[in-house]
Amino acid sequence: MRAITANRLTDGHVVYRRADGIWTPSLIEAERFGDEKAAEPALNAALRDILTVVAPYLIELDGEQPGGRKHVREAIRLKGPTTGTSLLYAGER
């Protein structure tokens, strides 16, 4: 599965795109896509949303969590810095 993420223009915070085009900090609320092709129309719409977000892109999902090769990076974007926590924190799927 895939979802669309970006950083909010005003404060840079991590957001995900819902099916109605609204941006949310909750990955659970994000619209899911079966593959890149299915996500293309929504991603193109997100790229035009320049007054709300910066640099939208697709991420891979593994169930409810970020997956794929960038799973550590996207887990940190979702949950915040892991400083002061277990070294394995962000790597846990």
Next chain:
Amino acid sequence: MYRYDEIDRSIVTERVEEFREQVGARLSGALSEDQFKPLRLMNGVYLQLHAYMLRVAIPYGTLDARQMRVLAHIARHYDKGYGHFTTRQNIQYNWPALVDIPEILEQLADVEMHAIQTSGNCIRNTTTDPFAGAAQDEVEDPRPWCELIRQWSTFHPEFTFLPRKFKIAVTGSDADRAAIGVHDIGLKLVKNEAGETGFEVHAGGGQGRTPRVAVKLRDFLPKGELLAYLTAIMRVYNLAGQRDNIYKARIKILVETMGAQAFTAEVEAMYRQLRGRDLAVPAEEAARITSFFPEPSPVDRPEGVSDAPGFARWRAINVKPHKVPGRAIVVISLKPRAGSPGDATAEQMDAVAFLAERYADGEIRVTKEQNLVIPHAVAAHLPAIYEGLREAGLSTANAGLASDIVTCPGLDYCSLANARSIPVAQALSAALIDRGLDEDTQDLTIKISGCINACGHHHIANIGLLGVDKKGDEVYQLTLGGVADNGAAIGKILGPGLTPDEAVEAVAACVGVFRRERGDGETFTHTLARIGFEPFKEAVYGQ
């Protein structure tokens, strides 16, 4: 400290207003992100993983109590209550909102600070010895020359769009606490046979993907010729540096491609054209700038003593000798056990400002080791300074020990990083301290970078860790033998990559080998040269 004149003040204030308009244009849609990005970067504003990051320049790592209080205020009101002091002697805020940044810059401008040239392919903030003007071993205070370079390089039209970013470091002592060997240009103040002071000039050093130690271009350059010679180096680089490949665009690649001899010849030829013209430093201007950096007055009082718990150890480890009687250099470690290296809360910044003002002359330094320094402390007040630091959670007695670990922000914050560095440093710090491995490790350096850009300076660490992405997992390469100071050297990879937990154990094992094997008075480098890599390999990887 240097104080702005009317020109400094107006260019910084005008820049704030210009950026305020640019932010407004981006928020209204008049500027696209592609148009806005280079503009925000020119004002130190990056977009990182979770938020915007604002990098504020601290010129040659020197600030005063008034400025530190404003940094604390920004951390408290516009961020999450803390800031991160960097290996480039600057400060970064990890969470400012874009809409607030013009206001932040305005408050910085009020105390003669800014974020100009903290990004982009320009001449960045010049760095220097954090003990400048206080060190017993220095030939001359390098700060006036850093200030001259700051004035010359700020908005220099010829050097605003270089092939890549450009970093200059200056040291006033042979010990080289500025790591001039790994900068694009490294300057060392030296005396010639006639007893005149000038610069030994190095160029072509750097870390990152292709680490190189700088080559020496000149044994001696008269001080008044500094800007002519710097211009000559910059002009050769600007004309011949490779612009079509970001990985080959730094001056170190140009020096290597041309060869040190040919590069030096080109620079010298350019210098001959430039010397004696408008770029000669007027003696009166040099004297004017130097007058802002007076030597602190001696203090005719005995050093303070205390039987407070921890004072004697802190005094022995974190306090360094000062060139002026009655004063001392106090290093404030920002590396508590399992802490985030280089982070300081707003309250801690305020505490340091208070102590510097109350018990010294108000001056504060930032080190490339991500610590703070009160350079001109009154030695009679050391017990009071210690007590104030203890109350602020800043009395960790580990300056220069193994647990004084340097890290970049890594994958917890940085959009370029491939792996985390702060959590590794935190686990390692706890392991070293809890196991007693930190004891007697003065000048053993451990540095961690979360990607090949090497902001954590792992290449020049005695023991370095580089985080890489291996098929989606964080893996760390362990290097040994790097040296940052006099006789700079690049570390060599010890063996196969390690998981985060393995990396912590591996570094602890290497510290253990060093403590076990070192001879009297040996540094890590000496021991490594004598016993070789094998004992370390065996400790990390087994037979």
